[in-house]
Amino acid sequence: MTPPVSKLQEALHSGRFVVTGEIGPPKGTNVGPVLHEAEQYLKGRVAAVNVTDIQTAVMRTGSLALSKLLLERGIEPVYQMVTRDRNRLALQSDLLSAYVFGIRNVLALTGDHVAMGDHPESKPVYDLDSVGLLQAMTTLESGADLGRDPKGNPNKLDGVPQFFKGCCVTPCTEEVEPQIIKLEKKAAAGAQFVQTQAVYDPPVFEKFMRMIEHIKIPVLVGIVVLKSAGMAKYMNKNVPGVQVPEAIIKELSAAPKENLKKVSAEIAGRLVRQMRPMCQGAHLMTLGWDDLVPEIIREAGLAP
Amino acid sequence: MIVAERKPMDEIRRMLAPYKRVLVLGCGSCVTVCLTGGEKQADELAAQLRLAARQEGRDLVADADCITRQCDREFVANLKAPLASYDAVLSIACGVGVGFMSEQFPAVPVLPGLNTTFYGAGTVPGTWAEYCHGCGDCVLEWTGGICPIARCSKSLINGTCGGTNKGKCEVKQEMDCGWLLIYKRLKELGRLDELRTLRSPRDYRKDRGAGVRRLTHPEMAVLEEEPKA
């Protein structure tokens, strides 16, 4: 077995329960605040920090730049790449750029459609899908790229990258079989770890984990911090594959306003604790409430 | 067949503002079937233009006519009056008709009355939905006959993304998730192995990636001159 190419990979291989966090770049050049948050609350507490790539099709500073800036501050980035905005040339180029910058962890995603974001009139690309992006990464790692030379032979790279390749899955979707089949394909295409969409229902997650037993790559369960009962209800109605149980909604509604953040952290931490035995890690999506991360880790029983 | 929609009326009126003698020209093919550009629609549109002009106290001659198709030159022979007798033609054929007629009759501006939208079929009376994208590389063989390019908002080829909401595409709630339809159909057919197969990135050369497309049947080309004995 080849040695781990990144600290994240190493952590997952060690068998420890791994926690990852996430930051979203700003809409603009003022990267100070988000970097500060990462340093303050995430550094040293989580194994790696995902950087979202033009999340929900809302234009922001690039995940490549922010991943590099995290790296400069001693924080392990997971460079998220969506296939919505760039064709295979640009994606392969950015992968090589990422490697050159020292970035190793890459999360390959399809990406929300432009219709969901703030530039609905732009042209969606999707030259590759997430499977294709994983294939591209695997191909680059083999010393070639997806193209051909004028004679029709595979190209040869001058300097070959190595990545720790990740993908995502939605465990709580209504029709789960297609998700599983796609996950199998992602693994076959080279995926080495999985970060899931938000899960709030441990029994459902347990069932899902049993169904993908045969896919032998580490899974980090995703938890989106619920900031309010309203947010939970909204997610139930509008976000596909996310189901917040009634009990949790009640818990949030019952919480007095000044206590809300604490209750949120409690809920997140409790969920991590409940699902810990089922998977290899947890991916915390705090939506800006990074200050809760220490609390959540404590609640989860993961504090050192 | 090609489905198109009428352009907004103010856009049409703005386009026609410089002209005094306009022919609204319908097409007897696809746009008649989807009730957008047939002779009846040409009549109605011409009547609207005349009423609008009269309201503004403007002079406007707006005639309506319709030919079998606007994508073959020969049908123009059936026009009630020659094109040259108008200063502009508002074609309510699909974009093909507009472009083709412009090319064939450069002396008179041919303006588009419709926005051509998709290749579709009639699902229930009065509704047409997109079925095909014209990608040039049909994969319906391994998707149970359901087109992932046209019916998946992202034109994915390896299965659903995470955006299926109660069986519908999160981009457009009336739209079924194309890949979910494909999954169900392949399951019905006992062909889920097709879904399990890893599909490599597509060759976009066939989908305009190599430029403007063309079809030629050489056996139908005009016969060459007989060689002199």
Add this chain to the structure above:
Amino acid sequence: MNDGDLTSKDAAKLAATTDLMDRLWAPCRDACPVHADVRAYLEAAAQGRWRDAIDIIRERLPLASVCGRICHHPCEANCRRRDVDDPVAIREVKRFVAELEGAAGATVHKAPVQNKARVAIVGGGPAGLSAALDLAMAGYRPTIFEKFSRAGGIPATAVPAYRLPREVIQIDVDWIVAHGVRIVTGLEIGKDKTLDDLHREGFEAVLVAAGLARSRPLPIPGVDHPRVYPALEFLTQAAFGKPPELGRQVLVIGGGNVAVDAARTALRLGAERVSLMCLESEEEMPAFAWEQREAREEGIDILHRRGPTEVVVRDGRIVGVRTRVVTRVFDENRRFDPRYDDAATGEVPCDTVIIAIGQAPDIGFLGGSSLKADERGRLPCDPATLQTPVPWVFACGEIVTPPGSVVEACASGHRAACAIGLYLSGKTIKLDDSVPPKISTIAAETAKKVTKVSREPVEALPPEARKRNFAEVDKNYVQESALRESRRCMSCGAGAEVLVDKCSACLTCLRVCPFDIPKITDVARIESALCQACGICIAECPANAIIARGWDARGLPSRAREAIDSTPGDGPKFVAYVCGHRASAAQWRGEAKRPPGLAVVYLPSLARLSTRDLLCTLEEGAAAVVVAAVKEEAERYPQAARRARRRFDQARQLLAEIGIPADRLRWVELADAGDEAVYEALAGAAAAS
């Protein structure tokens, strides 16, 4: 199915002619001996266009008023409505329309000049009158010589007044005379003048239309008694107010209409008991079923299967008629060949006998002429040309055709006029009797979908009130009944036809037809035998590829224009499209109540009103268009009201796109309304602006 596919070029050639409708005839028109355009006049009547209706009738039927009373209506017997509920009461509608304004109510098409040859016509009955009319309209100068003191023929002399009042006959005669037909009464050809005299006097052709004016004699003992009357003569005398003496018990011998007429007339003239005796059984009896029924209601005994053998006279008075039983009337080939059982005899007591066993020609008109009867005593005549051996003498009507009805006589008269016209122009006499194909029967599944409407009853005088006087037995329809009844017409053959070169097979007609009639093969095919002529598909077809055989599907805006132009006033004009199915019409009754500036166009159904029609009506100058609908349940065609509403909304949407306010189009719902309610509603809608 139709005769061959129709293309738009064909249709353009046929437009504004009757030829489109002539691709396929409705069965009523086909069965009518004069081929009157029944469908067209019922449609006119259905919209209250009474004058148009009577004009259409009179195009083919000069004796419209007479036939409105006594026609045997083969049209009704063939009316396809009978496969839905009951046949349309065509004769009753005709009666209403014909008698509404009398002779003055129909257009007279007098020839601009009448200077062609003079033609003499012997006999002023239906055949002679019809021929005379045609000749006058063609510019000839016809003169009718009628031996009685008034014209009309059998209708005037032998049909009783309770069935056909004198004034009614006069309507037809007056209208015919108005075309330049001269009638000389009280002059008998063969007695006062000969045929040759006429020719010498300058009549270049003579038409014998003398009919069957004599009763057939019954050669049995006792028949020469003075109280034995031949039926025609008896009826004629009664018609002229000089009936012969009747006893208390009258026996009429015979089974036809004349026999029943004689019996019912005798009753009204005071006979205590009237019986009728005929060879035929009840089913075989040739008299009209309704005549038999009314006679029985009036207390007349009908004795079937009896043949007379002797009029028994005792002491100079008739006491009865001896009879024998009839074993059969017709042989295997349906020929008249009665057989009797002479052993089964009887006697019917009576003191007066009327013989009504058939009519015979009276060839007295041949008296003193060069034309001779044939060896059977009949007038020789070539049925193909209607010419006799004397080239300038023609014959028509029952004198040469088999015995028939008034309308059949009119048909014969038309042919004769044609033949004479050809003869006088020096052309070969070739008469074209060909007719277009007839529509086939309606399929049961389609018949089931047609909205049922029961036939308007005819009010009749009760037997007790009518049997002692000559008041008319059947009352006329009132206007509402005439409207309702004519709206039952299914417009057979007038419906949709596809222009095969324009059809894109888009399936719209198939989707909108409430009767599921269109089938799509290469193009849409609409079976004319099933099409109910609602017009829905015609207004929805995106390719304008469907036309109507019976109306101009794109003609509504011009009709609106005409209506606008003929509406008095200088102010804004409003056009109302009114669903004529329920709304009452009073166009002929005067414009007094109509609100100012309101032009009304009646449609058999709003199904015919298209989106384009609404826009173009505004283009034609209407300040606003009012659509007056009836409730869905009251609509003649299923779904028509909803379709019309959708088109209305679509038109409003199209107007909104160009900044024209929604109130330029107004929707008004009329309940089953009379004139006043209609005008009130329309006035309200038109005024609100």
